[in-house]
Amino acid sequence: MLAVIDYGAGNLRSVLHALHALGVADICLVHQPDELRGADKIILPGVGAFGAGMLKLREQGLIQPLRDAVNAGIPYLGICLGMQFLFETSDEMGDHEGLGLLPGRVTRFDDLPGHKVPHMGWNNLQQTHPSPLLNKLSAESYAYFVHSYYCVPTNPDDVILTVDYGIPFTAGVARRHLFGVQFHPEKSQRTGLQILTNFLEYNPS
Numbered sequence: 001m002l003a004v005i006d007y008g009a010g011n012l013r014s015v016l017h018a019l020h021a022l023g024v025a026d027i028c029l030v031h032q033p034d035e036l037r038g039a040d041k042i043i044l045p046g047v048g049a050f051g052a053g054m055l056k057l058r059e060q061g062l063i064q065p066l067r068d069a070v071n072a073g074i075p076y077l078g079i080c081l082g083m084q085f086l087f088e089t090s091d092e093m094g095d096h097e098g099l100g101l102l103p104g105r106v107t108r109f110d111d112l113p114g115h116k117v118p119h120m121g122w123n124n125l126q127q128t129h130p131s132p133l134l135n136k137l138s139a140e141s142y143a144y145f146v147h148s149y150y151c152v153p154t155n156p157d158d159v160i161l162t163v164d165y166g167i168p169f170t171a172g173v174a175r176r177h178l179f180g181v182q183f184h185p186e187k188s189q190r191t192g193l194q195i196l197t198n199f200l201e202y203n204p205s
Helices: 012-021 050-059 063-071 189-201
Strands: 002-005 027-030 041-044 076-079 104-108 119-124 142-147 149-153 159-164 168-175 178-181
Touching: 002 012, 012 189, 041 063, 041 189, 050 063, 063 076, 119 159, 142 189, 149 168
Parallel strands: 002 027, 002 041, 041 076, 076 178
Antiparallel strands: 104 149, 119 142, 159 168, 168 178
């Protein structure tokens, strides 16, 4: 069973549409902890503000169950805000605690000449480390981004993708069975569908 976390994120329907297009039938929309039982994989999509998203997960009682599931070895894919949640803190509209599954923080883009915030549009993905999430992706792979904040991992070995937007920033992370992408695979056409396929086919054993 594929568990997709539903905490009211605006891109949930697009993610589900992409998964259905890939032929995924056994999907459980998770609103409370007991619905995580039996999950083989977890996807946490998200758009919006970090603090508000973490508050919603807390109200649904999902924060510790998500940590426990990942620590138990269940593969996890965070999308956009779902990737940012993996880290320890974010300074979006105050200081907020994340899931703390990866060391690092989330911070806002500086205002740079010629680079509007939010960062919005298509960018070329630069692979920095091999990962099962990147199988069959070419060096000319592009993905679609919409975000004002970006992740700053403490450990550079956790970074598998970067993008240049005035500065190089982290566009994808992986550590064992834990994955995250800052872009929206559900809106990234062939590249995004390949990444979702790679996650669905990933076998941690």
